[in-house]
Amino acid sequence: MENAAPQQPDDVQQPVLIYDRIAYNRRETFLLLIGFFLPGDSLLFTAGFLASGPSDIPEALHLSLPLVLVGCFFAAVIGDQVGYIMGMRVGPAIFKRPDSRFFKQENVDKAQAFFDRYGAKTIPEGGYFSIPTTAMDGALIVGDAAGFLNAQRLKGIHLAIKTGMLAAETIFEALVRQDCSQAALSQFEAKWRASWVREELWKVRNYRQGFEHGFWPGVLHAGLQMVTGGRGVRARYPLRKDHEHMKRLDEMPDGAAKIKPDGKLTFDKLSDVYRSGTQHEEDQPCHLKIADFDICNNRCTREYGNPCQHFCPAAVYEMEDSADGSGRRLKINASNCVHCKTCDIADPYEIITWVAPEGGGGPRFETM
Numbered sequence: 001m002e003n004a005a006p007q008q009p010d011d012v013q014q015p016v017l018i019y020d021r022i023a024y025n026r027r028e029t030f031l032l033l034i035g036f037f038l039p040g041d042s043l044l045f046t047a048g049f050l051a052s053g054p055s056d057i058p059e060a061l062h063l064s065l066p067l068v069l070v071g072c073f074f075a076a077v078i079g080d081q082v083g084y085i086m087g088m089r090v091g092p093a094i095f096k097r098p099d100s101r102f103f104k105q106e107n108v109d110k111a112q113a114f115f116d117r118y119g120a121k122t123i124p125e126g127g128y129f130s131i132p133t134t135a136m137d138g139a140l141i142v143g144d145a146a147g148f149l150n151a152q153r154l155k156g157i158h159l160a161i162k163t164g165m166l167a168a169e170t171i172f173e174a175l176v177r178q179d180c181s182q183a184a185l186s187q188f189e190a191k192w193r194a195s196w197v198r199e200e201l202w203k204v205r206n207y208r209q210g211f212e213h214g215f216w217p218g219v220l221h222a223g224l225q226m227v228t229g230g231r232g233v234r235a236r237y238p239l240r241k242d243h244e245h246m247k248r249l250d251e252m253p254d255g256a257a258k259i260k261p262d263g264k265l266t267f268d269k270l271s272d273v274y275r276s277g278t279q280h281e282e283d284q285p286c287h288l289k290i291a292d293f294d295i296c297n298n299r300c301t302r303e304y305g306n307p308c309q310h311f312c313p314a315a316v317y318e319m320e321d322s323a324d325g326s327g328r329r330l331k332i333n334a335s336n337c338v339h340c341k342t343c344d345i346a347d348p349y350e351i352i353t354w355v356a357p358e359g360g361g362g363p364r365f366e367t368m
């Protein structure tokens, strides 16, 4: 028998790489089939596989890395769409099969019932520069409420947990010292800034602002920010206030479409108010302070078409014809208010101030 030449490391490396890649894809496909999600890993490994390989092995692909990176982007978009279409066409039949072990119609119905009841959740994506003062006399703000969310990754649970833990530590120390003043509780501010919470949010501090001028400029800025540790083209990207995004009537396209609620997934505003369990003490001073009704009834009507009627989710603001025929006047149904504070933020003239109502009224969100 002829002596075989010993295998060189490179000879071994290529088949191992290929088998590992195939095994990984199979593993991931299997995990996806039984209901686990590993988004993105497959793409990363495939990209590495296409671009790598020892230079003296002709069978290796050796594609240029920039080409692979651009290709991956298009592959991801196309793959996403193909997956969506397949899911839409084939998905419902899989869920109805009696032998589908993990894909049960019962689970779909449960998810549907959840969204029917609670609706969608909003994401606070302002980022690091939008986080307010998190400590005040007798209170701390944690999690999404303060904007602790990594908008680049759409992840916030870990930040909510960590800030919750740091807040609990701070509160414990304050209770031991019997001092819950802002000065004592501001230890929380120091704690989260000294933790990985600040480090993580700092790296994506300009992410949302990069999308100010649309999707493609945003993608470009996001890429630059990734290689510059969150900086991008400047240290701090400008962030416009929400109300500055409001469009005037003459900037709006004619016949802008109005959403018609279907009563199943989308609801009219009064049904939403009912579902939120909102209650207020009657006969109390209005907790929505309007600095100048003249602006609402005249200038805002002309310039913006009273957008408060539309952005308020609880039909609090209504323009109604005045009894003396002098035109339309703003009416405030303050008892409907679900305390979202959108009006305080979105009103283009900044003349609405939300204050806490008397008697602890507001939405109850029972069982949520």
Ligand SMILES: Cc1cc2nc3c(=O)[nH]c(=O)nc-3n(C[C@H](O)[C@H](O)[C@H](O)COP(=O)(O)OP(=O)(O)OC[C@H]3O[C@@H](n4cnc5c(N)ncnc54)[C@H](O)[C@@H]3O)c2cc1C
Binding pocket: 121, 122, 123, 142, 143, 144, 145, 148, 149, 154, 155, 156, 157, 158, 160, 363, 364, 365, 368
């Ligand atoms: C579509 C989507 C996908 C996401 N995916 C991920 C993900 O994959 N991984 C991840 O880490 N993060 C993800 N996030 C973000 C994550 O959900 C949040 O960052 C996280 O839930 C914040 O936790 P929280 O406790 O601060 O706030 P929440 O989870 O919002 O909890 C606040 C609670 O307070 C209740 N509440 C509000 N007002 C009142 C009131 N007046 N009275 C009584 N109760 C009230 C609410 O009903 C709610 O239950 C996602 C978010 C969205 C919208």
Ligand code: SF4
Binding pocket: 288, 311, 312, 313, 314, 315, 316, 317, 336, 337, 338, 339, 340, 341, 342, 343, 344, 354
């Ligand atoms: S706080 Fe929200 S619900 Fe209340 S009036 Fe303003 S926009 Fe409407």
